[in-house]
Amino acid sequence: MNEMxxxxxxxxxxxDNRSRGAVPITVAYGDGIGPEIMEASLRVLTAAGAxxxxxxxxxxxxxxxxxxxxxxxxxxxxxxxxTKVFYKAPITTPQGGGFKSLNVTxxxxxxLFANVRPCTAYAPFVATKHPGMDVVVIRENEEDLYAGIxxxxxxxxxQCLKLISRPGCExxxxxxxxxxxxxxxxxxxxxxxxxxxxxxxxxxHKVFDEIAVDYPDIEAEHWIVDIGAAKLAxxxxxxxxxxxxxxxxxxxxxxxxxxxxxVGLAPSANIGLxxxxxxxxxxxxxxxxxxxxxxxxxxxxxGVMMLVHIGQPKVAEKVHxxxxxxxxxxxxxxxxxxxxxxxxxxxxxAFADAVIARLGQQPTRLAPVRYDASGQGFxxxxxxxxxxAKKELVGIDVFVHWRGEDVEILAETMKKxxxxxxxxxMITNRGVKxxxxxxxxxxxxxxxxxxxxxxxxxxxxKAMVVEMLHKLTKAGVDFVKTEHLFTFDGEPGYSLGQGQ
Ligand code: NAD
Numbered sequence: 001m002n003e004m005x006x007x008x009x010x011x012x013x014x015x016d017n018r019s020r021g022a023v024p025i026t027v028a029y030g031d032g033i034g035p036e037i038m039e040a041s042l043r044v045l046t047a048a049g050a051x052x053x054x055x056x057x058x059x060x061x062x063x064x065x066x067x068x069x070x071x072x073x074x075x076x077x078x079x080x081x082x083t084k085v086f087y088k089a090p091i092t093t094p095q096g097g098g099f100k101s102l103n104v105t106x107x108x109x110x111x112l113f114a115n116v117r118p119c120t121a122y123a124p125f126v127a128t129k130h131p132g133m134d135v136v137v138i139r140e141n142e143e144d145l146y147a148g149i150x151x152x153x154x155x156x157x158x159q160c161l162k163l164i165s166r167p168g169c170e171x172x173x174x175x176x177x178x179x180x181x182x183x184x185x186x187x188x189x190x191x192x193x194x195x196x197x198x199x200x201x202x203x204x205h206k207v208f209d210e211i212a213v214d215y216p217d218i219e220a221e222h223w224i225v226d227i228g229a230a231k232l233a234x235x236x237x238x239x240x241x242x243x244x245x246x247x248x249x250x251x252x253x254x255x256x257x258x259x260x261x262x263v264g265l266a267p268s269a270n271i272g273l274x275x276x277x278x279x280x281x282x283x284x285x286x287x288x289x290x291x292x293x294x295x296x297x298x299x300x301x302x303g304v305m306m307l308v309h310i311g312q313p314k315v316a317e318k319v320h321x322x323x324x325x326x327x328x329x330x331x332x333x334x335x336x337x338x339x340x341x342x343x344x345x346x347x348x349x350a351f352a353d354a355v356i357a358r359l360g361q362q363p364t365r366l367a368p369v370r371y372d373a374s375g376q377g378f379x380x381x382x383x384x385x386x387x388x389a390k391k392e393l394v395g396i397d398v399f400v401h402w403r404g405e406d407v408e409i410l411a412e413t414m415k416k417x418x419x420x421x422x423x424x425x426m427i428t429n430r431g432v433k434x435x436x437x438x439x440x441x442x443x444x445x446x447x448x449x450x451x452x453x454x455x456x457x458x459x460x461x462k463a464m465v466v467e468m469l470h471k472l473t474k475a476g477v478d479f480v481k482t483e484h485l486f487t488f489d490g491e492p493g494y495s496l497g498q499g500q
Contacts, residue, residue, distance in 0.1 A: 030089030032284025033294035040352035060091030071102035084275035139249025157447035174381035176243035267302035313371035
């Protein structure tokens with residue numbers, strides 16, 4: 001680990017609160033192992049001299065079971081909005097439907113667009129197959145399939161909307177490059193699947209290429225996420241900062257944390273323009289609760305990130321170095337304990353005591369960390385909206401619930417919606433073209449997409465859409481949704497059917 005590029009923290013784009021006295025932070029003790037590891041972490045931070053004023057809120061299982069489907073009491077938002085800094089222990093999401101993810105709600109409500117997850121190996125003190133690993137995964141946190149917009153449309157088909165926006169891509173990609181610059185990191189890698197999702201992942205990749213140009217000193221590369229993930233799991237040493245859309249980031253940051261040594265060690269910062277949330281990446285491990293067993297390191301290192309964010313880098317440095325020294329001294333909780341490497345197996349509270357006893361000490365074999373004395377974060381990215389493109393309606397996709405087998409019959413029915421200006425151009429089933437000239441082998445469900453296109457130089461407008469739907473209703477068509485097909489400055493804003 002390089003002193004100047006301490007992966008755990010350094011500037012995250014935080015605020016400078018040094019002159020304002022004790023910094024108010026909102027703290028939630030969470031469920032399962034949460035209260036034990038939060039108590040241990042706060043004890044270490046306070047012993048190191050963290051100047052924080054804790055406001056405690058209740059979140060998680062109890063709140064869910066009391067009838068708040070988001071797991072957070074409305075009054076808790078007052079504290080979060082006031083302090084803008086949330087130090088959060090893991091919570092248990094009750095089994096069964098009707099409960100919304102608290103994490104997703106907090107991230108999206110507070111606009112925490114960047115999820116920063118440093119994944120570092122501590123070899124030889126924590127077993128890992130990748131001793132040189134030092135990767136920071138930067139995950140987009142607000143968009144993608146996490147918009148939570150899902151529908152059942154037919155007997156057989158459900159859908160989830162994948163939403164990717166240009167401002168969303170610009171914020172996260174610029175954040176990744178600024179993070180790399182502030183930490184003296186050499187390379188930013190982007191993972192997408194834009195060979196398949198040409199518009200959504202394609203936009204992420206395109207914005208990455210555009211923004212990379214502004215950082216000539218940082219190497220920029222793109223991998224298709226499948227082979228990129230394989231390479232990350234196999235040779236993590238080849239990566240430095242990796243930025244990706246929400247879902248891939250969710251999966252791959254856990255993989256990266258696990259192969260670095262243990263999910264129990266990895267912290268996570270959720271950064272927004274207004275606020276930030278700091279937590280461990282692991283969950284509430286209910287089976288380990290109330291036994292003084294759990295490793296508080298993930299949450300403690302998240303606390304280190306928080307201290308840098310609130311402008312107390314020297315306290316952060318003291319805690320982090322004491323923690324590295326504790327790990328190096330072989331004082332380990334059960335999850336990372338190994339015969340021959342560890343000296344003593346400690347419980348949660350004793351581990352915290354061991355870190356406190358080492359405050360002021362440096363590690364001697366692991367590289368000590370050093371944090372920017374100013375505590376000032378780098379400037380967070382803002383987005384300047386682009387001027388609107390010339391948008392023209394050129395067609396419409398009508399999605400139909402239909403249980404028949406002979407697609408010619410469906411085509412004949414749909415043609416009843418045509419007028420002289422537009423006509424039925426294609427029918428697909430699960431994205432594969434089945435009319436005209438489909439293959440008999442294609443498996444079809446009861447969910448059909450019927451594409452109407454305006455002819456060359458013919459106009460298509462919203463009034464015609466309404467008229468078409470009126471005609472289709474009369475023809476007995478069970479349409480379940482429509483999507484308008486636009487061009488933007490002449491470029492199609494829709495994908496072709498597979499086989500089209
Ligand atoms: P988990 O991360 O809680 O636990 C998986 C296993 O990892 C545990 O059984 C334990 O062996 C080990 N482990 C995790 N953290 C550890 C620690 N600090 N010290 C030692 N060992 C540790 O994942 P799970 O069992 O899938 O989820 C349990 C609950 O946590 C679920 O209700 C889930 O929804 C929730 N969860 C919450 C968060 C969060 O609040 N951020 C994140 C993930 C999961």
